[in-house]
Amino acid sequence: MQHRHCRGPLRRREFLQAGALGTTGLYLSDLLAARAASGNLRRRTSVILMYLHGGPSQLETYDLKPAAPSEYRSIYSPIPTTVPGIEICDLFPRQAQIADKLAIVRSCHHTMASHSDGGIQVLTGKTPAIPDPTSTSRSEHPDFGHVTSYLRAGAASAMPQYVALPNAAYMTLPTYIGVQHKALNAGDPSLKSYRSPIQISAGTAGEKLNDRKHLLASLDSLRAGADQHQALFATDKMRELAFNMLTSPQTAAAFDLSQESDETKDRYGRNRWGQGALLARRLAEAGTGVVTMFMNTPFTGPEWTNWDDHIMNAGRPGHFGDYMTRRLPYLDQCIAALVDDIYERGTDEQVMLVVMGEFGRTPRLSKNSNGVGRDHWPQAYSVLLAGGGLQTGQVVGATNSKAEYPTTRPTSPEDILAVMYRHLGINPRHEIRNLAGRPIPLLAHGKPLSELT
Numbered sequence: 001m002q003h004r005h006c007r008g009p010l011r012r013r014e015f016l017q018a019g020a021l022g023t024t025g026l027y028l029s030d031l032l033a034a035r036a037a038s039g040n041l042r043r044r045t046s047v048i049l050m051y052l053h054g055g056p057s058q059l060e061t062y063d064l065k066p067a068a069p070s071e072y073r074s075i076y077s078p079i080p081t082t083v084p085g086i087e088i089c090d091l092f093p094r095q096a097q098i099a100d101k102l103a104i105v106r107s108c109h110h111t112m113a114s115h116s117d118g119g120i121q122v123l124t125g126k127t128p129a130i131p132d133p134t135s136t137s138r139s140e141h142p143d144f145g146h147v148t149s150y151l152r153a154g155a156a157s158a159m160p161q162y163v164a165l166p167n168a169a170y171m172t173l174p175t176y177i178g179v180q181h182k183a184l185n186a187g188d189p190s191l192k193s194y195r196s197p198i199q200i201s202a203g204t205a206g207e208k209l210n211d212r213k214h215l216l217a218s219l220d221s222l223r224a225g226a227d228q229h230q231a232l233f234a235t236d237k238m239r240e241l242a243f244n245m246l247t248s249p250q251t252a253a254a255f256d257l258s259q260e261s262d263e264t265k266d267r268y269g270r271n272r273w274g275q276g277a278l279l280a281r282r283l284a285e286a287g288t289g290v291v292t293m294f295m296n297t298p299f300t301g302p303e304w305t306n307w308d309d310h311i312m313n314a315g316r317p318g319h320f321g322d323y324m325t326r327r328l329p330y331l332d333q334c335i336a337a338l339v340d341d342i343y344e345r346g347t348d349e350q351v352m353l354v355v356m357g358e359f360g361r362t363p364r365l366s367k368n369s370n371g372v373g374r375d376h377w378p379q380a381y382s383v384l385l386a387g388g389g390l391q392t393g394q395v396v397g398a399t400n401s402k403a404e405y406p407t408t409r410p411t412s413p414e415d416i417l418a419v420m421y422r423h424l425g426i427n428p429r430h431e432i433r434n435l436a437g438r439p440i441p442l443l444a445h446g447k448p449l450s451e452l453t
Helices: 032-038 093-095 115-124 144-152 212-225 234-246 249-254 260-268 274-285 318-345 413-422
Strands: 013-015 040-042 046-054 079-080 088-089 103-108 161-165 288-295 351-356 366-367 372-373 380-387 392-398 407-410 431-433 439-441
Touching: 046 144, 046 274, 046 413, 079 093, 093 318, 093 392, 103 413, 115 413, 144 288, 144 413, 212 413, 234 380, 234 413, 249 274, 260 274, 260 318, 274 288, 274 318, 274 351, 288 351, 318 372, 318 380, 318 439, 351 413
Parallel strands: 046 288, 046 351, 103 392, 161 288
Antiparallel strands: 013 040, 079 088, 103 380, 351 380, 366 372, 431 439
């Protein structure tokens, strides 16, 4: 187990609350002036979430059960890691070599069995009031990235506080905290045609803009795509904050992957996940609070599916192992490269990595004439964490012999979110008033796992 010395009391930095970057453009916050007046005190820490959309199988990743009956056990074999007693999937050799820098929680569970409801549960910490089996529901509460943007965006950093690669999760909305706290959709940095979403910067993206009035007119035009019913404070001071963000060389540089060597790009992987992880590391180290990687597939094509590994995933017959075998090595590569980098660069206390999906998969394999697969299973799933000053080199919790249910240290999505909020310097019990004026706590029950912190 890797131990950390107590860092002692941290000096709290005051961040004026300012506008953020939206999904369709750049615009000022309607709460800018009020929040700037009150201020917020937050540490400069970041969370990178690799969200494995579809729900990865715990049995094929971090909780293999080689002694289980054949209709349950993993289709892969376990391999030892550098930490005695910890075994993971044999398609994760790179992670096995850095297991002392990883923490695996094997006992997560909840009750939402549809993709959207499960995503809402793990990203917001709130249980949907009316479960929707069609997975078309949308959140009534903001997710942890929206909250981070709301509480941490400010003049002390020109970086957007919530960035999504290549795009934001579809099931969560900023709801009562304002559309200006949507994630900035940063696109797919592995594309040859990729261009940073920061189109206005200090001489690095296009023609340099020296005319302040022209820039402010551009801001007015860009913000027109925002919610027309929201009032915008157009004071010169607030516009100056937006001006500083949009023209910041720091912001432009953080999005510029050309500053990375070909060797580094190769090490992460020349694909959507690898280059996304590299960009996520750059953004986190530059001051972005939350970077979410919505990880469907590393490449586009008929041979790729997301993590929803039931029979006929994406309407394609075949053994789900065919898709998993292609997919898992790319996940292994980008996780190992990112974790190695944050430790080697000395940012492992600043940057936390969390890898999870909305739920796990059924322990019993499903079989029919179309193939073999596993269905939705929120009753048990695994979460991987690294960095963030956590106690790593350990497994927290356990499931029974068939990976059906937690047997020790049952852990909720709220507990994982509490770990993330704590790292971000946000009180998990902080309350935000909804549109009806009712105070809503970020988390009603979750607590950081003492084993990790």
